[in-house]
Amino acid sequence: MTSVLFVCLGNICRSPTAEAVFRARSKGEGIRIDSAGTGAWHAGEGPDLRSRAEGESRGYSFSGQAARKVRVQDFYEFDYVLAMDASNLSDLKAIRPHDGSAQLSLFLPDGEDVPDPYYGGSDGFKDVVDLIEVAADHWLAKMCAQN
């Protein structure tokens, strides 16, 4: 079974949204999906209410999600570890074990960041979902082509 871990900083805005969008769009494909943060400040919390509101208005479910910090073990357990921005990617590279089997990459196919919406206004949360919806389809097509 293909598996994917989405990673951002706090695991309450971007990566939970990616998890929710990917879960909806990959329904029936049998892909294991999870998300985590490079930081642990929000560990155990549910997704940010602003992310939830924007995602749920488009039909995505965030049920059952709770923030956690990324673990070294994740690099052995997941096929793909996808970082929301360049800073997340750099933090992940710093903890990745040499023999970790996961493919580590930025989430957006054009190499851009999914901008951190946490300290901004509601437009930022809309933009996050727009970017994630497009990138989710890209990764889903890639994962399905490899199976």
Ligand code: 4NP
């Ligand atoms: P995320 O957003 O990385 O998309 O979950 C953030 C959430 C919390 C913080 C920063 C970014 N924070 O500083 O607490």
